[in-house]
Amino acid sequence: MERVATTPGRALELRGLRFAWPGQAPCIDIPGFPVAAGERCFLHGPSGSGKTTLLSIVGGVLSPREGRVCVLGEDLAQLSARARDRFRADHIGFVFQLFNLIPYLSMQDNILLACRFSAARRKRIAAAGSTPLAEARRLAARLDLPANLLARPAMTLSVGQQQRVAAARALIGRPGLIIADEPTSALDADRQTRFLDLLLSECDAAGATLLFVSHDRRLSAHFDRVVDLSALNQAAKEVAS
Amino acid sequence: MIRLLPLALASLWNRRLTAGLTVIVVALSVSLLLGVERLRNDARESFASTVSRTDLIVGARSGPVQLLLYSVFHIGDATNEVSWPAVQRIAARQEVAWVVPLSLGDSHRGFRVVGTTPDFFRHYRYGDGRRIGFAAGRPFADVFEAVVGAEVAARLGYREGARITLAHGSGEHVAEHGDKPFSVVGVLAPTGTPVDRSVLVSLESIEAIHLDWQGGAPIPGLKIAPEMVRKFDLAPKRVTAALVGLENRAMVFRLQRAINEDTREPLLAILPGVTLDQLWDVVGIGARVLLAVSALVVAVGLAGLVAVMVASLGERRRELAILRALGAGPRDVFFLVAAESVLLTLAGCVLGVALVQVLVFSMAAWLQANYGLAVSPGWPVGREWMLLGAVMLAGLLASLVPALRAYRQSLADGMMVRM
Numbered sequence: 001m002e003r004v005a006t007t008p009g010r011a012l013e014l015r016g017l018r019f020a021w022p023g024q025a026p027c028i029d030i031p032g033f034p035v036a037a038g039e040r041c042f043l044h045g046p047s048g049s050g051k052t053t054l055l056s057i058v059g060g061v062l063s064p065r066e067g068r069v070c071v072l073g074e075d076l077a078q079l080s081a082r083a084r085d086r087f088r089a090d091h092i093g094f095v096f097q098l099f100n101l102i103p104y105l106s107m108q109d110n111i112l113l114a115c116r117f118s119a120a121r122r123k124r125i126a127a128a129g130s131t132p133l134a135e136a137r138r139l140a141a142r143l144d145l146p147a148n149l150l151a152r153p154a155m156t157l158s159v160g161q162q163q164r165v166a167a168a169r170a171l172i173g174r175p176g177l178i179i180a181d182e183p184t185s186a187l188d189a190d191r192q193t194r195f196l197d198l199l200l201s202e203c204d205a206a207g208a209t210l211l212f213v214s215h216d217r218r219l220s221a222h223f224d225r226v227v228d229l230s231a232l233n234q235a236a237k238e239v240a241s
Numbered sequence: 242m243i244r245l246l247p248l249a250l251a252s253l254w255n256r257r258l259t260a261g262l263t264v265i266v267v268a269l270s271v272s273l274l275l276g277v278e279r280l281r282n283d284a285r286e287s288f289a290s291t292v293s294r295t296d297l298i299v300g301a302r303s304g305p306v307q308l309l310l311y312s313v314f315h316i317g318d319a320t321n322e323v324s325w326p327a328v329q330r331i332a333a334r335q336e337v338a339w340v341v342p343l344s345l346g347d348s349h350r351g352f353r354v355v356g357t358t359p360d361f362f363r364h365y366r367y368g369d370g371r372r373i374g375f376a377a378g379r380p381f382a383d384v385f386e387a388v389v390g391a392e393v394a395a396r397l398g399y400r401e402g403a404r405i406t407l408a409h410g411s412g413e414h415v416a417e418h419g420d421k422p423f424s425v426v427g428v429l430a431p432t433g434t435p436v437d438r439s440v441l442v443s444l445e446s447i448e449a450i451h452l453d454w455q456g457g458a459p460i461p462g463l464k465i466a467p468e469m470v471r472k473f474d475l476a477p478k479r480v481t482a483a484l485v486g487l488e489n490r491a492m493v494f495r496l497q498r499a500i501n502e503d504t505r506e507p508l509l510a511i512l513p514g515v516t517l518d519q520l521w522d523v524v525g526i527g528a529r530v531l532l533a534v535s536a537l538v539v540a541v542g543l544a545g546l547v548a549v550m551v552a553s554l555g556e557r558r559r560e561l562a563i564l565r566a567l568g569a570g571p572r573d574v575f576f577l578v579a580a581e582s583v584l585l586t587l588a589g590c591v592l593g594v595a596l597v598q599v600l601v602f603s604m605a606a607w608l609q610a611n612y613g614l615a616v617s618p619g620w621p622v623g624r625e626w627m628l629l630g631a632v633m634l635a636g637l638l639a640s641l642v643p644a645l646r647a648y649r650q651s652l653a654d655g656m657m658v659r660m
Contacts, residue, residue: 052657061565061655082570089568094656096566099559104255116244117568169567 010070011037011177011209012058017067018235019057027053028064029235033227035209037072037176040200042223043213049229051213055181058211059092060084072176090120093170093208095199097182100166101154107161108150111136111169121173132172139168142205143198160191167199171206178203180212184219196222245573249580252560256553260585263549267589270542271632272596274535275625279597281528282624283616287368288524289517291434292484294366296493298516299323299331299500300482302507309516312343312482315353315435318411319345322479327506331485334499336492339364342480344447347418348411352393354440356447356480362388364486367434368615377401378427384446384470388427392437399425407440407450409457416458418450421467433614445475485510539632543586543639550582550643554650558658561647566656574651579637579644586636590629594621 012035019028027050035041045051056062057069060076063084069076072091076084093114094100101110115121115132125135140150143164154162163183170178180199184192200222203210212223220226253260292298292313300308301321310316323342332340341364344356355361359380362373378401381388389399399405403425409416423442431437449470453463465473487493493512500510554561561574569577601618608614621629 056655056657059566059656082572085565085568085570085573088566094566096657100563102251102560102563105251109251113248113564114567116248117564117573 009037011035011039011072012211013068013070014058015068015070017057017064017069019053019062019064021053026065026235028057028233030054030067030232031234033232035211037209038207039225040203040210040223041212042220042226043211043229044215044217044220044226045213045229046215050233050235051181051229054229054233055179055213058179059094060088086118089114089118091175091177093172093175093178095163095166095170095178095180095183098159098186100169101157101162103155104153106151106153107140107145107157107165108133108136110154110165111139111172114169114172118173121175124173128174135172136168139171139202140165142202143168144194159186160195163187163195164198167195167202171202171208174206174208176208178208178210180210182214183212185214185216192219245577246580248564249577249584252557252577253581253584259549259553263546263585264588264592266545267539267542267586267636268592268596270535270539271590271593271629272600274532274539274628274632275593275597275621276600277528277531277535278625278628279601279616280614281525281532283614284528285521285525287433287614288521289514290368291517292365292367292513294370294486295364295484295513296487296490297485297497297500297510298482298513299328299485299508299510302509305509305511305516306520308482308509308511309513309520311345312484313435313513315345315355315439319481321507322481323483323508324479324506325477327503327508328480328483330505331483331500334496336487336489336496337485338488339486341365341484342444342477343482343484344444344477344479345481346411347407347409347447347450349393349405349407349440350397351411352390352438352440353411353435354407354442354447356442356444356477358444361441364484365436367432367436371432373432373436374430376428376430378425381426381441381443381446384443384449384475385421385423385467386426386442386446387423388429388441389425390429390437390439390441391431393440394428400428401425405440407442409451409454420464421450421470431610433609433612444477444480448475448477449473539635542589543632543635546582546585546589546636547639547642550578550585550640551646554578554643554647557647558650558654561651562654562656562658565651565654569651571648571652575644575648578647579640582640582643583633583637586633586640589636590632594629 014030014033017028017030018026020026053062057064058071064077074087079087112132122132125132145161145164149157154165157165184195187195196219298308298312300312301319301323303320307317311319328340328342331337339360341357341361345353347354362380365373376391387405393399404422405425406422407418409418429436452470452473453460453465487496497510500508564574598618601616605616605618608616
């Protein structure tokens with residue numbers, strides 16, 4: 001079931017978003033933040049800017065106290081926890097800084113894991129005339145992962161390879177939104193650029209919106225738009241001042 | 242949810258050492274439980290068929306259990322005896338196929354002596370109608386010939402041709418019939434019944450050794466040499482009990498009533514099967530206690546499983562967080578961890594059943610030979626399936642502990658583990 005954006009052309013839209021952990025002052029207070037569909041957005045987020053909490057809200061793991069969180073046209077705040085989990089499985093791909101993979105599964109099974117949790121992803125792959133396995137192999141090849149590594153357990157891969165496997169997993173089945181949270185900070189400068197290039201070109205190929213979160217401003221040159229989270233998040237400002 | 246099963250299997254395989262050990266612990270406890278249940282059943286059946294194909298046991302009037310105890314199990318003594326004419330009257334009845342009289346009271350080095358007729362070897366059946374077999378020799382045919390049970394032969398080292406003397410009574414200070422030795426002419430095969438612990442002689446032999454006795458003591462001054470006994474009337478005067486077989490089993494209640502209501506002599510006729518069941522209710526307590534203890538051992542095994550699963554959750558926080566990022570809900574995490582626990586229980590049950598099979602197969606011959614216990618190999622039956630079901634149910638309940646913990650942990654951790 002494809003979702004039709006209520007605000008056409010918006011992959012992500014936060015409006016009047018406030019969130020606080022129980023018994024604490026609000027850590028998220030974002031009046032408004034839109035990301036256009038297909039946009040490559042660099043979100044500059046130093047530690048303490050509420051980055052982790054914000055991503056959990058966008059991913060649907062946390063529910064905001066107030067405000068709208070529209071992802072691909074769906075207001076997550078209106079969905080049950082279960083529906084938000086399913087929405088995340090179907091429409092959002094995550095790449096984290098480290099430990100993205102289930103260590104004992106093979107590279108291939110790690111990529112396929114995203115399809116295991118999402119019928120929508122499997123359906124989109126089938127609609128494109130492919131199979132999850134073929135798609136996993138295609139993405140692995142596109143991301144410079146040699147075919148002879150496909151059956152290797154994830155724990156035997158290098159960090160750079162692991163990050164590319166995570167990217168392939170996030171991209172498989174063409175989710176609308178890719179959220180990358182410091183995906184390059186465990187890589188050396190050379191590999192950072194290569195990883196970023198691959199990620200960007202695959203997001204383009206898949207037509208996915210990319211929300212790239214990092215504290216490292218040097219990477220921002222590759223993006224359409226750069227947003228400072230500490231400027232965006234009023235709660236972080238209050239803490240900072 | 243079912244799509245998580247391969248993941249549960251892969252995760253267990255990743256932890257195969259601890260998972261394997263857990264399965265072994267559960268399997269051992271399950272095999273103990275099933276083994277005890279199997280043995281309990283077989284012991285019960287074996288006990289219930291200590292004497293089979295005997296329709297009635299007749300003795301002097303007392304209690305049914307008491308009569309069964311002294312006539313079949315050789316426990317305790319008869320307070321009264323049955324006159325020989327009464328036995329003959331029963332044997333003469335039309336519906337009676339055979340009568341095997343039993344005369345008890347003497348002993349040989351702690352083993353009971355049973356005076357009977359050679360018909361005993363033809364008609365006494367145990368188990369599912371098995372005859373008593375001879376390991377060596379033949380039935381007694383003459384006075385002063387004895388046949389010994391398997392345990393008597395094994396414990397005292399008797400073979401054919403051995404010379405033995407019988408003792409009067411069965412207490413500690415027994416008077417020996419030392420002047421009239423018997424020769425062993427036959428050794429019986431093991432049966433797992435009290436016959437194994439018996440010395441069998443003819444009724445005439447019993448008469449012969451008591452010719453010069455009266456009231457439980459030798460008559461002073463009277464000595465009758467063994468070679469002289471044949472000159473006396475050796476026909477039995479009284480016996481302790483008699484086993485009765487009918488032409489037609491349907492007549493058993495009528496004959497029982499006729500014997501019990503006989504006005505000429507106060508007699509008691511019992512149906513051995515019914516009384517054996519009554520007796521097992523008492524004797525079987527030990528087996529029931531053993532079963533309860535094995536159930537506790539299973540509980541301990543499952544507690545170990547819970548401990549292993551809960552301990553593993555700490556090191557699996559990242560793994561579960563990754564699954565959350567991929568769209569797994571806390572319910573999925575709950576199901577995954579519960580499925581792993583249940584799979585371990587299931588594997589333990591399967592291995593436990595296999596273990597019991599192996600044990601029963603490898604020990605059946607030994608148990609039969611040494612304890613006369615016929616254990617039955619084969620798939621679990623009736624109550625064993627119920628026990629397995631109970632173990633699975635307990636495993637399911639136990640799995641809720643780690644699963645609930647994982648649920649709450651993944652709810653708190655979300656996609657990112659803050660360590």
